[in-house]
Amino acid sequence: MTAGLLEKFREVILGKKYLFHLHTNYTDGKCTVDDYCKWAINRASEVLIFTEHIRKRPSYDFNRFLADIDQARICYPDLEIWAGVEAKVLPGGGLDLSPEVAARVPVICFACHSFPRDSKLYQKSLENLFSSPDWKDKIRVWVHPGRFLKKAGLLSVCVSFLQNLAAAALTREVLIEVNLRENLLPEAFTKSIPAQLLIRGCDAHSLEDLDEYYTAPVQSQL
Amino acid sequence: MAYAAVLITGAGAPGIAGTIYALKENPEKRVFRIISTDINEDAVGKYLTDTFYQVPSPEEDDYLLSMEEIVRDENIDIIIPQTTREILVxxxxxxxxxxxxxxxxxxxxxxxxxANDKYLLLEKAKQINIPCPDYYLTDSEITLREATRMLGYPGKKAVAKPRISHGMRGLRILSQESGNVDQLLNSKPEGLETDLDSLLQILSRGKWPELIVSEYLPGEEYTIDVFRARTTVVIPRKRRSIRSGISFDAEVELREDLIEYSTKLAAALNLKYCFGFQFKMSSDGIPMLLECNPRVQGTMVTSVMAGFNLIYYAVMEALGVQVAVDGTKIENGTRFVRYWGGVGVSDGRVIGKV
Known part of the structure; x- marks a missing residue:
């Protein structure tokens, strides 16, 4: 990890009004990079962090997505705009992400979307991923934590399992998302994580999603 | 705990029991929770899977919403679409x-x-030198008449089918001999054969469709099961008996030519997971491409029984688990013979399976 990059990112999430985890119409979102920027300007948000879905063979033109972000930086100089991707964690600890795409973004999100319901395999895969040298120069965020345990029906009984994984993430300076859309994490768990290592994620697919999160009391810091 | 929750669509499709078999009889003895959907409330898969949901037809606006709710409510990991109507959406x-x-x-x-557009498929196949029957795209009475003439009709039979269709819907074999006494007395009333004038009469009653008109191929028909991920596995099987478009007797026949053509075509189309092609032999004994099914095929279970569980491996690939297929032994000559089976139901409860 480039120390300066992570420090800068931490300053952003601790000190600025940011919107993290945004999906556009390049994948399953309903609006464009520009739509989000306009919304952010109107709501006095300062930072946008796009984390578009990606796979090894992208289903869309990733260059155009990055070009849209570059264009938005020119059109909205008052906004700080980050480009990132949300990649699927593979059993064993790999990522469904090409090195070429990874090289072009500072933020990589690790997501367990569909994963075998084998908790040992899940734990080992995440531990391998967190310690992998492949992505260590990036800002890494473990997004949708808790989703696997929910699917496996273990969320309410396995907070310690989640805490162990969080400890592995924190050791490797992997940030942990509090996903506002799913709202799965037990309070006891989030309270046990240092604030500077948590990041609130909108997991937004539309401006309506942002409206909803923005007005909800719990998200007053957005 | 189940290894994953798998949603199979088209619970009333002919292949539903085979797809379920493939998931349950997997080589690693994994246990899957199986959920099924169908547009019909009483599709047979309802009685064969753990949970069933009726969904709107895929052309309706609320289809996706309905599927999304099921995915959330049932914590679905994998969706296997079984019907042509659903795969694109x-x-x-x-x-x-x-x-x-x-x-x-x-x-x-x-x-x-x-893959679903028969004209584009044949054009693609032609580009990469895969044998195809002679074919013409028609969109009017004039072009249809001209195409059949070019194919030697009425002296020779020809085949007409919609450019985009599902299964045998819209398929007709054009034959001057259709409707004779021998056919009436000795053939089952499947209604595939007709003559050009009768077809034109029907078509003149509505909006004229685009039809592919092609050479009639008299030989054996083959279905090819293909698995394509990091590696490609191709299993041809002869359709020894076909009823209403469904293989009732299939036999694995590992023909090199069909394996080569299917491998090339799969790569050219960039198809993945499991899917299939159909070929038919010409009068010269050359296999000619008929069509592609870019989804789980109805009698794919034949390949599962021959030693390669491509439906299970497709699920594992989708879960991100790398499939090692080296050393897979596929039993040439394996047959799959269908029979009339069913489930007995009383008060919505299964009381017996045949």
């Missing part, structure tokens, strides 16, 4: 379902559009 929303935590066992949308 699901392929166009793979990112959406991935965001919900479910992977769809389906090829890219652009591949499906080509």
């Amino acid at each position: 699901l392929a166009e929303h793979v990112d959406h379902f991935r965001g919900l935590g479910a992977e769809v066992v389906v090829s890219p949308a652009i591949s499906i559009k080509t």
